[in-house]
Amino acid sequence: MARKINPRHFIHAIPMFRYALLLLLGVVLAESCFSAPGVREWLVLLCCLVGLALIVNKRHEMTSSVLILLAIVVLGGLRYSFHAEDVWVVEEDSRCEIELVVASEPIRRGKVVQFDGIVSGTGDVGDACGARCRLEGRKLRVSLLRDTITKRYEALHIGQSVVADVDISPLKDWHRMNDNFDYIRWQTMRGIVGRGFVGIGKWEFSESGSSALGFWERLKLKALVWRQVLLDKISETGISGDAYAVMTAMALGNKSALTPELREEYSMSGASHILALSGMHLSIIYMLLIYLLPRRNLWNKLFVLAVLWGYVVFVGMSLSVVRAASMLTIWEMVWLMGRDQKHLNVFGLTLAVMVIANPESLWDVGFQMSFMAVFGIIVCQPLMDKMIPVSLMKIKPVDLQELPLWKRVRYRSLRSLWFTACVSVSAQIGTVPLSAYYFSRVSLYFLLTNFIVIPCATVIICGTFLLTVIVIVNMVAGGGLTIMARLVAAILSAIVTAQNEILSFIARVPGASIEEIHISVVQVVALYAMVYALLLVLYRLVRVR
Structure with missing residues (x-):
């Protein structure tokens, strides 16, 4: 029987989503207050609220509930305060002799090569670098001056260690997009605390740098080294240029x-x-x-999750892919426990876990875009699905087998196109205000673009994994599959090149995007409030079958 959605009952059915919002509120309050309470003050306030809630629980249940909700807000502030005490960046220029582990593949930029270096040890640097002990285990964005005679820099790769005399300086803001993008904060969220410059002849290779790192850092670094080896092998199959750049970015997270x-x-x-x-x-x-593993049992689920998290580590553990893996993991864990898999509850729990793990990630652009895109899909896509054309609604899935083949193909094709359109528009609704705020741009042909890139992405990602398997087997076997690898690479190169050409044409079409949009945080909040109000109205009108 059809019934109208009651927003009040709907909100009560997703407690984890409410708790996540309250936790975020606490983090934002702690970050925005110039004279925010310290860890001790937040802890005392949390204990007081929980104690009062326990005292008045039996007599005043409403008051107790309010106190618990306030305690969740305070918990968010407490977690951010713990994090703020550990945050440190370089504040003055200095010169240090330090040991660095190359944490990203060096890239040539003009007269220097740039890479991220993890400080694994410091030498005797005197008073000029009194905070040298705080450098250990942190990252510097290193610019190494190229020696065009000896060209020693060409032998420098990810995972190697060097001892260098480094000129260290504070991070510098770089407004590549607009004033709303905080480049310094973007770097600090990735563990980078300062810049380093190394002159010609001021560095030597070292053998013991990576051994000083912790287990987790060594594991991530080893995974990135393996990824670089795989990238080098893939480049040997014949794929190159923009096709190689897009394919490796889409499938292996290499955007260099x-x-x-x-x-x-x-x-x-x-x-x-x-x-x-x-x-x-x-x-x-x-x-x-x-x-590949259709049986839904415990061991298959655990194997799938292990492969997913191995892939996450392999591609560098960016926040957006960690968010996706966390959400899929929680989704599968809920299924294994036999609980109801409500999308917004899983969304809220994932958000809460990631914010507690790293409160600073809340200000990461990729983190915000990723979560708002998923939120838009969860909330808007069911509404849009109810607007499906009547010609498709007349056919029930159980009646498909009774239809001729061409009608079944037409039905499934139209359903797939409609689903893609709903998901694309829903994700765009969730991210448009953020796109305008951070990038000063809104793309208008996103729907046409998604009809092209989503099928291409499926083929490219699956094809890249096939190519990866062939390359690895070829490495282990010592050859024999080179021709097959080149054939798969040629097919992938043709698909990616075609995708690049189509998107290049769309980008040149007049009116492809609205440029020079400048909005404030208040306007972003107002836009999301308007969307939320409209959704409430629509949810009251739409009937759920």
């Missing part, structure tokens, strides 16, 4: 080969999200594993 022109074309056409690993990419891998 993307040119500024290619990034701009994808951004204007509304396809920039395809270049950053996120939930869509991980969902394709998840569905591929489910297809």
Whole structure:
């Protein structure tokens, strides 16, 4: 029987989502207050609220509930205060002799090569660098001056260690997009605390740098080294240029080969999200594993989750892909426990876990875009699905087998197109205000773009994994599959090149995007409030079957 959705009952059915919002409120309050309470004050306040809630629980249940909700807000503030005490960045220029572990593949930029270096040890630097002990275990964005005679820098790769005399300086803001993007904060969220410059002849290779790192850092570094080896092997199969850059970005999270022109074309056409690993990419891998392991039992689920998290570590553990893996993990754990899998509860629990793990991630652009895209899909897509054309609603799935083949194909094709349109529009609704705020741009042909890139992404990601398996087997066997690897690479190169050409054409179409949009935080909040109000109205009108 059809019934109207009651927003009040709906909200009460998703407690984890409410708790996550309250936790976020506490983090935002602690960050925005110039004279925010310290850890001790937050802890005392939390104990008082919990104690009062326990005292008045039996007599005044409403008051007790309010106190518990306030305690969750305070918990968010307490967690941020713990995090703030550990935050440290370089504040003055100094010169230090330090041991560095190369944590990203060096990239040539003009007269220097740049890479992220983890400080694994410091030498005797005197009073000029009194905070040297705080450098250990942290990252510097290193610029190493190229020696064009000896060219020693060409032997420098990820995972290697060097001892260098480094000129250390504070991070510098760089407004590449607009004033709303905080480049310094973006770097600190990735563990980078300062900049380092190394002159010619001021560095030597070392053998013991990585051994000083912790287990988790060594594991992530080893995974990135393996990824670089795989990237080198893939480049030997014949795929190169923009095709190689896009394929490796979409499937392996390597965006170092993307040119500024290619990034701009994808951004204007509304396809920039395809270049950053996120939930869509991980969902394709998840569905591929489910297809290969159709039986829904404990061991298959655990194996799938192990493969997903291995992939997350392998591609560098960006926040968006960690969010997707966390949400899929919680979803599967809820299923294994036999509980009701409510999307917003899983969404809220994932959000709460990630914010508690790292409160600073709340201000990461990728984190915000990823969560708001998923939120838009969860909330808006069911509403749009009810607007499905009547011609499709007349056919029930049980009646499909009685239809001719061409009608079944037409029905499934139209359903797939409608579902893609609903998901694309829903994700866009969730991210448009943030896109306008951070990038000063809104792409208008995103729907057309998604009809192209989503099928291509499925083929490219699956094809890249096939190519990866062939390359690994070829390495282990010592050859024999080179021709097959080149054939798969040629097919992938043709598909990616065609995708690049189509998106380049869309980006050149007049009116492809609205540029130079400048809005404030208040306007972003107002836009989301308007969307929320409209959704409440629609949920009251729509009938659920």
